[in-house]
Amino acid sequence: xxxxxxxxxxxxxxxxxxxxxxxxxxxxxxxxxxxxxxxxxxxxxxxxxxxxxxxxxxxxxxxxxxxxxxxxxxxxxxxxxxxxxxxxxxxxxxxxxxxxxxxxxxxxxxxxxxxxxxxxxxxxxxxxxxxxxxxxxxxxxxxxxxxxxxxxxxxxxxxxxxxxxxxxxxxxxxxxxxxxxxxxxxxxxxxxxxxxxxxxxxxxxxxxxxxxxxxxxxxxxxxxxxxxxxxxxxxxxxxxxxxxxxxxxxxxxxxxxxxxxxxxxxxxxxxxxxxxxxxxxxxxxxxxxxxxxxxxxxxxxxxxxxxxxxxxxxxxxxxxxxxxxxxxxxxxxx
Numbered sequence: 250x251x252x253x254x255x256x257x258x259x260x261x262x263x264x265x266x267x268x269x270x271x272x273x274x275x276x277x278x279x280x281x282x283x284x285x286x287x288x289x290x291x292x293x294x295x296x297x298x299x300x301x302x303x304x305x306x307x308x309x310x311x312x313x314x315x316x317x318x319x320x321x322x323x324x325x326x327x328x329x330x331x332x333x334x335x336x337x338x339x340x341x342x343x344x345x346x347x348x349x350x351x352x353x354x355x356x357x358x359x360x361x362x363x364x365x366x367x368x369x370x371x372x373x374x375x376x377x378x379x380x381x382x383x384x385x386x387x388x389x390x391x392x393x394x395x396x397x398x399x400x401x402x403x404x405x406x407x408x409x410x411x412x413x414x415x416x417x418x419x420x421x422x423x424x425x426x427x428x429x430x431x432x433x434x435x436x437x438x439x440x441x442x443x444x445x446x447x448x449x450x451x452x453x454x455x456x457x458x459x460x461x462x463x464x465x466x467x468x469x470x471x472x473x474x475x476x477x478x479x480x481x482x483x484x485x486x487x488x489x490x491x492x493x494x495x496x497x498x499x500x501x502x503x504x505x506x507x508x509x510x511x512x513x514x515x516x517x518x519x520x521x522x523x524x525x526x527x528x529x530x531x532x533x534x535x536x537x538x539x540x541x542x543x544x545x546x547x548x549x550x551x552x553x554x555x556x557x558x559x560x561x562x563x564x565x566x567x568x569x570x571x572x573x574x575x576x577x578x579x580x581x582x583x
Contacts, residue, residue, distance in 0.1 A: 271336055275307050276300045286470070292317035292324070308333045321583040322355035340378075344368045354583075357394050364389035372465075379417070380464040383410040397434060404428030412463075418474065419459040426452045439524045445489040454484040473582040476501045481511060491524075492516040499562055505581040507562040513569070518543065518556045535574065542572040 279298055286293035295311045302308035309332045317324035327350040333343040346366040352359045368385040372378040385408040393400040405427040413419035429449040431439070436447070460474035468474055477500065484495040492515070499509030515521055522540055525531040531539070543556060561568040567577045 271339075272300045272303075272307060275309060275339075279309060279311075286316070290319050302333075302336070305336050306333065307336050307339065317353075322353075323583060324351075324353040326351040340372045340374055342370050342372075344370060357396060360391075360393045360395060362389075362391045362393075362400075363387045366390070375465075377465040377467065379412075380410070380420075381412050384408070394432075397432065399432035399434045401432050402428075402430040413457065413459075416459060418461065418463045419457060420464070421457045422454070424454045435528070439527050441527070445491070450487040450489070452486050455482040456480060456484065457482075475505070475582060476580055479507070479580075490517050491521055493521060495560075497560075501580050505579040506565045506577050507580055509562055511560045511562075513556065513558055513560050515556045515558075517554055531574075539569065539572050539574070542570065 276298060283293045283295065283298075292315055294313070294315045296313035298309070298311055300307055300309045311330045312328065314325070314327045314330050316326075327347050329347045331343075331345040333345065334341065344367060346363070348362060348364070350361045352361055366385075366387040368383060370380070371382040373381055385406075387403070387406040390403045390406050391400040392402075403426045407423070407425045409423040410420045413421060426449075429452050430436075430447050431449075436445075439445075457480045458476050459478040461477050462474045464474055478498070479501065480498045481496050486493045494514040495511050497509065497511030499507035499511065501507050519540065522531070522536055522543075526533055526536045543558070558570045562577050565577050567574040
């Protein structure tokens with residue numbers, strides 16, 4: 250009995266020592282990370298950094314967190330942010346965001362509110378922490394542009410990413426937003442007659458993106474990975490009587506211009522075209538040209554209300570079927 254008690258006490262002392270060393274290493278690692286970012290010219294501040302969770306967890310909390318990258322103009326503020334991990338499985342962490350946070354880009358500042366936003370992140374066993382798997386969920390999400398004070402809302406949002414086993418920098422992504430409600434002013438501009446419901450019926454995407462390097466620590470510390478190939482299995486949006494689907498693949502050159510073809514299927518496409526004009530995405534003259542050409546194609550296909558047509562990206566330009574639309578978007582991550 251005395252031997253058993255001694256073994257238990259020695260084991261408990263050993264585990265306590267392991268936890269304390271691990272907790273100290275986690276805390277100092279984050280402190281060094283903040284110091285390194287400040288040395289690079291970032292704003293990287295927190296009023297309190299603490300790791301708790303004895304005996305089986307390393308739960309790190311950051312109070313009054315502020316991060317800003319001067320090169321990209323991206324910034325983030327949160328009153329509290331937590332990274333939770335099991336002490337015996339440190340490469341699997343849970344990130345927990347507060348109910349309110351602030352995100353700034355070079356173009357706009359956004360207030361982000363949610364009832365519950367968290368992510369499960371699994372990384373490889375390397376000091377670079379290469380991403381293997383990520384799942385992010387948010388409940389009762391509201392994103393408000395401060396310049397308009399008009400929120401975009403969603404009952405639930407889900408994002409999942411899994412690294413493709415055969416390629417170190419390819420990831421399959423899944424996205425879905427339930428009960429998505431566009432901002433009121435934007436909805437009124439798109440649908441002045443009020444025929445469409447407040448919420449979209451569906452918004453989802455299933456695609457695989459190959460980047461020029463894996464997503465790991467350097468994605469935050471140095472530069473974001475850039476897409477080289479995008480394969481869309483299916484992207485879908487349904488809003489009342491309007492339906493839009495897309496599938497196809499493009500490559501992305503060094504300047505960020507896509508090359509390839511995506512097949513677009515649109516139901517009640519004339520209404521979608523009118524919405525594009527109302528939003529400022531298309532000019533009225535171009536929309537008129539598109540409607541004439543697309544009407545002929547739809548009639549030839551036998552259904553004037555539905556389009557099934559390729560969207561072509563070539564030489565930095567975009568064509569919808571035979572009709573030129575304009576310059577292609579630049580697909581670069583800041």
